[in-house]
Amino acid sequence: MSAPETTAIVVGASSGLGRALATALAREGYAQLLVASDRRDLDALGASLDLEHGTTVRSLALDLAREADPGARIASTLDGMPPASVLLLPIGYSRDDDDLSLDAGAIGQLLAVNLHAPLAIAHALLPRLVATHGVVVLFGSVAATRGRGRNVVYAGAKRALVSLYESLRQRYRNAELRVQLYELGFMATNLTYGMKLPLPAVAPDVVARTIVRRLRSGSSRRYLPRWWALVAMLVRCMPWFVYRRMKG
Ligand SMILES: NC(=O)c1ccc[n+]([C@@H]2O[C@H](COP(=O)([O-])OP(=O)(O)OC[C@H]3O[C@@H](n4cnc5c(N)ncnc54)[C@H](OP(=O)(O)O)[C@@H]3O)[C@@H](O)[C@H]2O)c1
Known part of the structure; x- marks a missing residue:
């Protein structure tokens, strides 16, 4: 085990991929700040990792x-911890009824998360993160891949994260x-x-292991598992008259 004397922040750490990432990061010796909505889940996970x-x-x-200001709450909780070098944002919230029938409040919640x-x-x-030449990991x-009548707001938010990825890469060099x-x-x-x-x-946990192994690599955008790149390309290339007849 290496001992990175730095802190990794995992937002959405209480279940699924976030929990698997926290476990993989603990094996690597990172100090961690775990964020989610349920305090009991977080405390139980923190105690078992410790x-x-x-x-x-x-x-x-x-x-x-x-x-309203989650960044400020996280920044103040980091005080006294080793410097932050890794920010992982495996947070996610979707709804079965995200099919062009949601009211404004529900749309706001999906966009907020x-x-x-x-x-x-x-x-x-x-x-x-710039001070430690760190890494931001977006999900x-x-x-x-292509707009459809389901997961409308969720997919819109995820598409916007591609723009955030490009903005960050345009603003910062790999060395920063x-x-x-x-x-x-x-x-x-x-x-x-x-x-x-x-x-x-x-x-x-299979996905988490790959992500943690690549934390010290350079900037990149990739599908995981990798074979999804081919599926996404086929979906994008599908003629519109075929695509619009697809279910779901
Ligand atoms: N699972 C898939 O097939 C899939 C596919 C494509 C992309 N993704 C993406 O992969 C990432 C990980 O997803 P997952 O499958 O691991 O999801 P998950 O098991 O549902 O975990 C989601 C995490 O987000 C947190 N979260 C959700 N709403 C929150 C809120 N209002 N406030 C604070 N925390 C909140 C949850 O914490 P609490 O339970 O404490 O609220 C939980 O820790 C997400 O970005 C997701 O969009 C997943």
């Missing part, structure tokens, strides 16, 4: 659907700040629980 790996873990419970939170947190933590979705965007295929987590999926879902 017990198993002896790493410093702090947790912060925030409802990101309602929190999937777009406002990553933007606001990344903005607030940039000075600290898109294959749901945003690295930016990684993973466009994720289906994973077996709460987000897909009970859904009929057209293609197989991978285990989040």
Whole structure:
């Protein structure tokens, strides 16, 4: 185990991919700040990581659907911890009825969690991450490959994260700040629980291991698992008259 004397922040750490990332980061010796809405889940995870790996873990419970300034809350919780060098944003919230029938409040909540939170947190933590030549890791979705009548707001927010990725890369050189965007295929987590999926879902810990292994690599945008790149290309190339007849 290497001992990076720095802190990794995991937003959306209480379940699925975030939880798997926290576990993989603990094995690497990172101190961690774990963020999610449920304090009990975070405290239980923090205690088990501390017990198993002896790493410093702090947790912060925030409802990101309602929190106006999550970046400031995270920045103040980092005081006294080792310098922050890794920001992972595997946060996600989707709804079955995100099919052009949502009211304004529900649209606002989806945007708050999937777009406002990553933007606001990344903005607030940039000075600290640049100071350590750190890395920001963003999580898109294959749901945003091409607009359709389902996951309308969720996919819109995920598409906007591609723009954030480009903005950060345009603003910072690799030596100042690295930016990684993973466009994720289906994973077996709460987000897909009970859904009929057209293609197989991978285990989040397999995905997490790849992401943590690549933390010291340069900026990049890639599909994970990699074979989703081919699926996405086929979906994008499909003639409109065929695509618009597809179900779902
Ligand atoms: N699963 C898939 O098939 C799939 C596919 C493509 C992309 N993705 C993306 O992959 C990332 C990880 O997703 P996942 O499958 O691991 O999802 P997940 O198991 O549902 O975990 C989502 C995390 O986000 C947190 N979260 C949700 N709403 C929140 C809120 N209002 N305030 C604070 N925290 C909140 C949850 O914490 P609480 O439970 O405490 O609220 C949880 O820790 C997300 O960006 C997702 O969009 C997933």
